[in-house]
Amino acid sequence: MGIAVLAGGAWAIKRWLSGGKTTATPPTQPAPDGAVAEAVQAGNWLKAARLSLDAGDWRSAADHFISAQRPLDAGRALRKGEAWLEAAAQFEKGRDLASAAQAYLKAGKKDEALRALEQTEDLQAAADLAEQLGDLRRAAQIYQRMGRVPEAADRFQRAGETVKAGTLRGELAERNEQWREAAQGWAQAQLWDRAITCLDRVGDDRGAAQLLQRLGKIEPAAERLTRAGAFAEAAALYEQKGLFRKAAMSHQKAGDTERAIRCLTLEGDKIAVIKLRQALGQTEEALRVAQAVSPTDGAYVEATQIVAIIHINRGETAAAARALLVLLDAPLPTATKVATGRRAAELFLELRDVVRGRQVLDKLAGMIQPGSDEESWVLNVQKAFAELPVEQARETPPSGAHTASATPTLAMSLANAESTESFDDTPAVGEQTAIYPGGKGEKRRQSSSEIPLITDGWPTGVPEALSSRYGELERLGQGGNGVVFRATDKLLGRQVVLKFMIQGSMPSETARKYFLREVKLSASLNHPNIVHIYDMGNTDDVLWYAMEFVDGVPLTAHLALGQPIRDIVFLMSVVDQLCAALDHAHAQGLVHRDIKPDNVLVANDGTVKLLDFGLARAMDEGFGEQSVLAGTPYYMAPEQLDGSAVDHRADIYALGVVLFRMFTGHLPFSDGNIFVAHAVEPVPDPRKYNRDLPSDAVAVVMKAMAKKPAERYANCRQIALDVHVALFGHVRQG
Numbered sequence: 088m089g090i091a092v093l094a095g096g097a098w099a100i101k102r103w104l105s106g107g108k109t110t111a112t113p114p115t116q117p118a119p120d121g122a123v124a125e126a127v128q129a130g131n132w133l134k135a136a137r138l139s140l141d142a143g144d145w146r147s148a149a150d151h152f153i154s155a156q157r158p159l160d161a162g163r164a165l166r167k168g169e170a171w172l173e174a175a176a177q178f179e180k181g182r183d184l185a186s187a188a189q190a191y192l193k194a195g196k197k198d199e200a201l202r203a204l205e206q207t208e209d210l211q212a213a214a215d216l217a218e219q220l221g222d223l224r225r226a227a228q229i230y231q232r233m234g235r236v237p238e239a240a241d242r243f244q245r246a247g248e249t250v251k252a253g254t255l256r257g258e259l260a261e262r263n264e265q266w267r268e269a270a271q272g273w274a275q276a277q278l279w280d281r282a283i284t285c286l287d288r289v290g291d292d293r294g295a296a297q298l299l300q301r302l303g304k305i306e307p308a309a310e311r312l313t314r315a316g317a318f319a320e321a322a323a324l325y326e327q328k329g330l331f332r333k334a335a336m337s338h339q340k341a342g343d344t345e346r347a348i349r350c351l352t353l354e355g356d357k358i359a360v361i362k363l364r365q366a367l368g369q370t371e372e373a374l375r376v377a378q379a380v381s382p383t384d385g386a387y388v389e390a391t392q393i394v395a396i397i398h399i400n401r402g403e404t405a406a407a408a409r410a411l412l413v414l415l416d417a418p419l420p421t422a423t424k425v426a427t428g429r430r431a432a433e434l435f436l437e438l439r440d441v442v443r444g445r446q447v448l449d450k451l452a453g454m455i456q457p458g459s460d461e462e463s464w465v466l467n468v469q470k471a472f473a474e475l476p477v478e479q480a481r482e483t484p485p486s487g488a489h490t491a492s493a494t495p496t497l498a499m500s501l502a503n504a505e506s507t508e509s510f511d512d513t514p515a516v517g518e519q520t521a522i523y524p525g526g527k528g529e530k531r532r533q534s535s536s537e538i539p540l541i542t543d544g545w546p547t548g549v550p551e552a553l554s555s556r557y558g559e560l561e562r563l564g565q566g567g568n569g570v571v572f573r574a575t576d577k578l579l580g581r582q583v584v585l586k587f588m589i590q591g592s593m594p595s596e597t598a599r600k601y602f603l604r605e606v607k608l609s610a611s612l613n614h615p616n617i618v619h620i621y622d623m624g625n626t627d628d629v630l631w632y633a634m635e636f637v638d639g640v641p642l643t644a645h646l647a648l649g650q651p652i653r654d655i656v657f658l659m660s661v662v663d664q665l666c667a668a669l670d671h672a673h674a675q676g677l678v679h680r681d682i683k684p685d686n687v688l689v690a691n692d693g694t695v696k697l698l699d700f701g702l703a704r705a706m707d708e709g710f711g712e713q714s715v716l717a718g719t720p721y722y723m724a725p726e727q728l729d730g731s732a733v734d735h736r737a738d739i740y741a742l743g744v745v746l747f748r749m750f751t752g753h754l755p756f757s758d759g760n761i762f763v764a765h766a767v768e769p770v771p772d773p774r775k776y777n778r779d780l781p782s783d784a785v786a787v788v789m790k791a792m793a794k795k796p797a798e799r800y801a802n803c804r805q806i807a808l809d810v811h812v813a814l815f816g817h818v819r820q821g
Contacts, residue, residue: 123147133157140164149173159183166190175199185209205229214238224248231255240272250276257281267291274298293317306330313337322346332356339363357386361393370397381656385693388417408434412443415450418638418691425454425461432468436475444472546572549587550626557585557633573636576621582636583621587629606632612675616668618688618698634698639690642745646684650752651777655814658749661687662810664695666803669742672697673735673802680733682741683722684748721754725766725794736796742803743791746810750784751776755792766794783813 123142126135136151145168152161162177166186175190184203191200197220205213210233217226227242236259243252253275260269266285273282279302286295292315299308309324318341325334331354338347344367351360357380364373374397380390391413398407411431415424428451435444448469455461546560549572561573563584572585610620623632642661645652652658665687672679679686681699688696724740726733747755753776756764770792774780787809793799800806 127151136160136164146170149177153177159186162186162190169193172196175203179203188212201225218242227251252276254278257285261285267294270294296320300324306333309333309337313340319343322350326350332359335359357384358389358393361390365393365397370401373397381654381660382693384656384660388414388419388692391417404434405438405440408438408440408443412447415447416691421454425451428454429461429464436468436471439475441472441475444468448472549585550629550631552626553585553631557583560585574633576633583633584636585631585633587631603630612672612677614668614671616664616695616697617671618696635696637688637690637694637696638692639688639694639696642684642687642689642695645689646748647752649776651780652749657693659811659814660693661689661695661749662746663807665697665742665745666807668695668697669735669738669803673738678733678735679738679741680727681722682738682745684745687745720761720765721757723765724796726796728762728766734796736799739791739799739803739806740793740796742806743788743799746784746791746806747773747788750780750788781813784810787813 123135123138126132126138132151132155136148136155136157139145139148139151145164149161149164149168149170152158152164158177159181162174162181162183165171165174165177171190171194175187175194175196178184178187178190184207188200188203188207191197191203197216201213201216201220201222207213210229214226214229214233217223217229223242223246227239227246227248230236230239230242236255240252240255240259243249243255253272255272257269257272257276257278260266260272266288270282270285270291273279273285279298283295283298286292286298292311296308296311296315296317299305299311305324305328309321309328309330312318312321312324318337322334322337322341322343325331325337331350335347335350335354335356338344338350344363348360348363351363357376361373361377364370364376374394377390377394377397380387384390391410395407395410395414398404398410408431411427411434414427415431417424419427428447432444432447432451435441435447448465451461451465455465546562549560556576556578557574558577559575563571563573570587572587574583574585575581576583606620606623610623613619618637619635621633621635623630625631645657645661669679669682679697682697686697686699688698690696720728722741722744724733724737725731727737744755747753747770751773755770755773756768770789773785773788787806790798791800791806
């Protein structure tokens with residue numbers, strides 16, 4: 088009895104010394120013959136544990152095994168006593184995780200059991216248990232660890248994690264080169280580019296098109312459908328995107344020529360419409376379309392050529408001759424004009440139309456080389472006409488739009504060009520460079536003694552080193568910071584405009600910066616409605632550049648003082664092209680800063696060209712000339728006048744002023760302090776000058792000329808669309 092008490096005291100002391108943390112517990116049953124107490128007293132924990140087990144005292148046995156640092160034996164003892172949680176803890180401590188999991192399950196602790204199983208090699212059991220618990224995501228992760236991708240993807244799918252499921256399926260299918268299955272997986276994972284790439288691997292263009300269409304990528308989708316031979320479907324998508332030329336091609340491939348023609352009409356490709364009508368044998372319809380082309384349209388010359396050919400083929404001599412006569416004023420190569428003139432003269436001779444025949448010969452006079460076969464032909468035709476009685480020229484005008492009377496407003500504008508006054512009080516070089524040959528502009532230039540043709544010697548101030556490259560210099564004008572010549576590029580055999588920097592009113596260094604900026608910014612733009620820069624240099628310390636020569640006149644020449652432009656087709660053509668040029672410049676981060684009619688060139692074929700980027704500024708570019716007021720006051724936005732930050736909306740304001748002038752023949756502000764007027768005075772109602780102006784057109788001007796930039800149009804394309812609605816009463820398609 089004393090030994091038992093001693094043993095109990097030893098256990099209590101040990102517990103105290105260990106801070107009460109020892110896991111050993113006093114025996115719950117008396118040890119036989121005090122053997123356990125003796126083993127404990129001797130520190131023989133294993134013997135004490137075995138004796139306790141033999142006595143059926145699993146609790147004491149477990150404690151003694153713990154004291155002996157035998158957790159697995161302790162766990163087994165506790166398991167015998169169905170102390171499941173304690174057993175599980177000892178099994179985990181001994182790293183027998185499978186037994187721990189079983190003990191946790193016996194204790195009803197399934198989450199703990201799953202945690203333990205996940206650390207064993209029996210992952211299948213873990214996965215099964217996870218599914219029993221309804222934790223499909225965890226089951227999927229376990230299957231993923233096992234490398235069983237289909238099962239993992241299935242569990243992720245059932246768990247609602249479709250992106251992960253699709254990613255696993257896509258990766259597995261790609262490894263196995265199962266491209267369609269991979270595409271399905273990537274599509275499920277919303278990795279569209281990878282899905283489309285997989286479909287492309289097997290040439291499934293239709294499947295790729297469906298995905299692209301779902302993503303809103305209409306044009307690429309249409310391209311895939313075209314490759315798949317689904318031309319009608321492709322055409323529908325192209326139309327949806329407003330890509331009418333491509334839609335027309337697809338309609339043609341699908342055999343739907345009428346839809347193709349409709350799309351080409353919406354695209355504005357009148358020549359393609361005419362040729363397609365001809366190819367279909369619809370000659371009368373082709374002629375109708377060709378005759379409807381306006382002289383201000385870029386397609387006018389080719390359309391007129393087609394008109395002439397149709398009339399010739401149909402034996403309609405008079406109509407053919409009149410069409411050919413019109414072509415003699417078109418910007419065609421000399422050889423083509425001579426051939427056209429010969430045919431026209433022969434037809435007029437056949438018609439015995441002496442007046443028009445002589446008109447043809449007069450137009451050919453400056454094109455015929457002395458001593459050539461053409462000169463001999465001219466003499467013979469002149470003789471033939473001389474033998475005919477001179478009759479009054481027929482009054483029957485050429486058919487369709489190819490007559491002077493068909494475009495009275497344009498004719499009036501050209502007739503008034505000589506008397507048109509410039510409203511700008513400080514002419515810039517752009518006003519002079521815009522005076523190119525062509526129409527009335529050419530007659531005005533040739534009659535001016537201030538702009539002589541330089542045939543003898545070399546002009547003063549122009550580096551003679553350039554004479555090897557350029558010749559036949561003809562001075563066009565001077566202003567701001569440059570002098571301008573028309574010249575022939577001997578190397579390339581083309582007409583160019585040469586601009587040389589001169590000392591102007593600005594400080595020399597500032598002028599040089601503006602000049603170099605004009606070259607740099609203009610050269611950075613590549614657009615059919617912006618004058619191109621061909622070459623530049625610094626020769627003999629003189630800065631110069633060569634730019635595109637345009638056969639035409641500035642928009643100013645079409646703006647009769649006090650008279651609006653009545654030809655709305657011509658007006659719309661100018662607005663469309665000018666807006667396209669400005670949007671292109673703005674997309675490149677450039678602001679023109681000097682939009683006005685003198686910087687808008689209208690070529691004889693109707694093409695509009697924007698020029699003179701000398702004042703342009705790259706957005707957010709610090710240039711430093713704070714003392715230099717850039718622009719023309721009559722067209723300047725309020726923020727330009729008060730020195731505020733300027734962006735592309737300053738050009739939109741100036742465009743609004745140009746529209747005001749085109750709609751009315753007047754400037755919104757032309758009297759008094761122009762600076763103050765633009766800054767604070769309300770824009771006058773354009774109907775003050777033009778009562779017939781639609782209210783929608785007034786709204787366009789007012790919005791473009793809003794005092795606050797934020798209240799103006801965001802881009803020029805929208806201006807063009809709104810002007811179209813205002814002038815034609817409907818929204819333009821495309």
